[in-house]
Amino acid sequence: MHIYPIKFSPIPKETIWGGNKLNSILSKDFSDGIKIGESWEISGVKNDISLVANGNLKGESLNNLILNFGPRLLGEKVFKQFGREFPLLIKFIDANDTLSIQVHPDDELAKKRHNSYGKTEMWYVLEAEKEASLIVGFNQKVDQKLYQQKLNEGQLEEILNSEPVESGSCFFIPAGRVHAIGKGILLAEIQQTSDITYRMYDWNRVDKLGQARELHTDLALDAIDYTFDNQYATEYPSDNNKSTNLATSNYFTTNRLVFDQKIKRDYSLLDSFVIYICLEGEFEICYENNESIKVTKGESILIPAELKELVLETSDKTICLEVYI
Template structure:
């Protein structure tokens, strides 16, 4: 199978910024694009193949036809036609809500296949930008309920200053809030289940306060304090730098100025590249494909190698697979 491109889904949000449309050079995009869903298999929000012989098809249709050759033998046995990941660019002109996501068990009680563990890689951050992740001391369900009532929840969260190159891992059940002024890539399990614990009493375009999910968040929350949600990684130019390796997904960073050969002969999974700076010509089993900043591509599990030839200004991208 050839590599596959998808038409991204632009999501307008109350907190959205401008970086997504600037990176993608979109002159006719709506205002306040908070998210660009690059690859999604979520029912009702599936990205469509943008060109080639599979143009217009969804991921579930592709998996139903091509099975393990597309997603990998283990992924096909484990997930069937449910694509396990959702990949996004995100731009935050304002703080997101304080929120938490369910784990697999809670999601399945809700009738959904996946919980929502996720990671964020910061592409750019304003000088005062922050990321709130985890409690700063062990907390409790009753303490949470009281802090929501009296408006003190933010004081119980651990705060991180953000800079380009920062990486955060947010397991399902961990409280967090992406602060304003961050531009990032988010890779997550294929879920849109978000429980807002607090939203700063903001109102939507109709003047209504946005819905909170106090009881669901209380059920989903892990009240333990953890040392950090910031990922400390070994940065290696011109090779793969491992950022995240968890049962749900693996993420590696590429900052390439010279040709690099990547071996996928024993990788039993699809491979996704999310480019955010520069461009490259990617040679693989079926030929070659060009990938530039702001775009994403999926290589099927049948791919055995990719040779990355960066352009004149280098190539920076994240790679993810299961």
């Protein structure tokens, strides 16, 4: 059966801190008047499996694609490692208010407690309001005792590292690193397939029913990596018409593509699917038999592993993320 670059219907997530930028900036078609914090672009998370939005396979689930195409879709290596589970979750996040301070367990702890993968992730900021910032890691050497003391005293912020952000800011967040997205930030998130979050502090916030959200302070204790780092932000050169690496890990590799002319992508040495996340502009993907598909700002698209040679064409400056295993 013919296989082609696949778009999926985004899955909206209503949140206490969400806004309307996913509609107004990324042209999503979510219900008006509802605080949508996340758009799950490509998901293999149980009960939130993405459905194909384009072509002959429209309406098929991501799980069915893996069942029917296996290595042709994922790549031999990825299929052998993950079987029928899609290994990544791709999101856009609109933080109209500050998110809770949280941490994610690593693979070992998540397997033991939840029979799940852990959650290593990364953020790429699309837009940030003036003076917007986020929390990532600690601002000093911290151990569990000091952390618990500050948490109990309501002074956790004192030991957390705050980073000012702007469009193009990038952060790699390994499992165990404490973090929180700040108010006024729109970003793309690439992560392992996992929906396990330990909420450590939620700014004493309550929902519309006056209820505080559950905290997981005890679970977080063993999940936190207390290591202090001098540099949390990812610095990278701003090169045009070539690929710039932003993150490389056991879980995913992410590159930034900025181009204003035709570029070729050769994946003949790569044994993985590829995902493009369009952040600015629009482009055409030309693949086998002179077929093509257009991708616009706010869209994500899955390139099956068997499509090895692509040409990306644009008439204006385009920015996208290129993700693979």
